Amino acid sequence: MKEQLLEYTLRLGDNALILGQRLGEWCGHGPILEQDIALSNMALDQLGQARMLMQYAAEQKGGDYTEDKMAFFRDVTEYHNCLLVELENGDWGRTMARQFLFDTYNYYFYTALLSSADERLKEVAHKAIKEVAYHAQWSAEWIIRLGDGTEESHRRIQESMDDLWEWTGELFTMDDVDKLMIEAGIGVDLSRVKEQWDQKVDQILELATLKRPSDDWFQSGGKQGEHSEYLGFVLAEMQHLPRMHPEAEW
């Protein structure tokens, strides 16, 4: 049970950290100053959530573990984020599509987590819910704007949506960790989240005049530590300095 709670905490924390890291890559390179600022806000929210969760994970590990040791001294197979958040940013449309698919999931997930039996996760959910609600609304607006904008933007955002779709499946698959956490009243029933997600995604895609991609095949494994090739590079960049000076403080 202790082990599963730690993994559950890391799944949430790693989602936030890796997505925050990816969004941070955009800073200074956005399509217009106002949106550069907005995306940095999303990144800051994700990193803020990541810190709370890494602190909680470090406390569960005990000893000399800290949020930074959790973030900077775990390798690819010890990361438990879903695959979707580690994918490359691509163009603005792809980043918005990834954001929309993830934010919508995250919003319903955190809404359910508000009634978690675990006091700490509940506390995280209470802090995060306002942020993720705003993110979900913001990225949905971008999907509508790009889908119903110009011919080019419609084509681009549809392509991104088609490409990213296969990476959304594992958001809703439940393994033993999920099941145990649900039984303990700590975790979230993802089948319920899936229903809400489907409904919302369909509604926004329709407003955006976009087609819902078909459910041919879904990738999985991120939550269990089986990642794409991207995560290694994300971690190499993020971790190199603390790993080069393991005894240093920053």
Next chain:
Amino acid sequence: MTKEMNLEERFQAYVDGENKVEPKDWMPDKYRKTLIRQISQHAHSEVVGMLPEANWITRAPSLRRKVALLAKVQDEAGHGLYLYSAAETLAADRKDMIDDLLSGKAKYSSIFNYPTPTWADIGAIGWLVDGAAIANQVMLCRTSYGPYSRAMVKICKEESFHQRQGYEILLTLAKGTDAQKQMAQDSLNRWWWPSLMMFGPTDDLSPNSAQSMKWKIKRKSNDELRQEFIDKTVPQAEYLGLTIPDPDLKWNEERGHYDHGSIDWDEFYQVIKGNGKCNKIRMKARREAHANGEWVRKAANAYAEKQAARKAQEGSAA
């Protein structure tokens, strides 16, 4: 002609009386142009200045530092926005200003053409570059043009926070391992002289300064500001236990100021001319961001127009 002279004289008297000039007030054409040039350059500097620091967001060595750095770079984007808005009060157009930046016609602070190869550079930029910028900006809080002065008051508050953050990064390094100390010293070696150059050429070689001082756009000379900065910064370096890379630097009891060695103005003009390590890299990054965002801006405009048309139609139907 005489009437124009009178207006100019009245304007000068108004400025001499420490009154703020507001957007709708009459002002000499050259005053307007000088301000548009200066404020837009300042805005561009904030935006280009995001790049050397954003370079380290994904590599910041702790989560706390990562968040602080991202928030700092985001603040700079915000400063860019305030300043573009201040320039717009003078009837400049943001799109034109950005086109001028991207075409190379408009300038930005040359300091951002220096690279940030190590983490210590993030500390040095905060401490020295923001420190030098603050010396200039504190003066600009009292500049004669109202909207610029008010933007500066807001910006100065955030910049002082950034400067403390930068200094704290260096303090942590200076107290750290030998490798960290070395990293901090190396960074100071690279940033010290370029920071002194930020104040611009010496007073005898600064042609636009006199008129700007007369109009109270500028309130202190380049050399005065540079001296203030040096006097303030030397004790801070001593506290860090780092050595300023200037063998001629010493306290002059008689003047009550530090004397310093001569600045390599050839380097300064080379970087302005485009020969700094990062001039081309910075411009490439800005141009790419702009070009890659083109379809996004078009889509946002097209969608806004469609929405407005739909609203109008609903309105006429009702």
